[in-house]
Amino acid sequence: MSQLRRVGMVIGIKPEKFDEYKALHADSQPGVRDLLTKYHVHNFSIFVQKLADGHDYLFGYYEYVGDDYEADMAKLAAEPRNIEWLKLCDPCQQPLSGKASWAIMEEIYHND
């Protein structure tokens, strides 16, 4: 049965790579939009904000609407085009200490 799972996540962005990252994610760029849809990742937004430490951070939000989150994430990760996509994005990002990629945040509030 289909579930709705909201995911909020955060990662740093390297200042010298910010323009490149933004261009990769422009509305005109297909990127892996079709793969996100295929694996039930919807309503995906990324926001950016400079924080007190002077670094820019990316905040991602999406909704998973399939019936097996772990399986779909594994299939997405194995897609050759997703692997190529991450080869472009990963060097732009600066994961939080101890994280390999985006840090999944704890949700403390929700109101439909």
Added chain:
Amino acid sequence: MSQLRRVGMVIGIKPEKFDEYKALHADSQPGVRDLLTKYHVHNFSIFVQKLADGHDYLFGYYEYVGDDYEADMAKLAAEPRNIEWLKLCDPCQQPLSGKASWAIMEEIYHND
């Protein structure tokens, strides 16, 4: 005509006030949930994450689905119960430098 506006925003949370803030926002607490709905603020989530500077940050996401964002936000701000609510929440939060409250982030990516 109804519009959809996605808002991503961030603010610090004072460590000594985190438990209180979380309790205020528990699923069991009505808070101002009805007022958010009344003024067309939907799908509102707040996430928390400790960042490299050792501080916890709150990340908020919501969707405005009314037809006059500025007018609805002004009406919400004027609601006596909202004013009381902010008297509880504001002392827990630590706005980013130069901000009076939540900092509205720039959206750099969206995929439906």
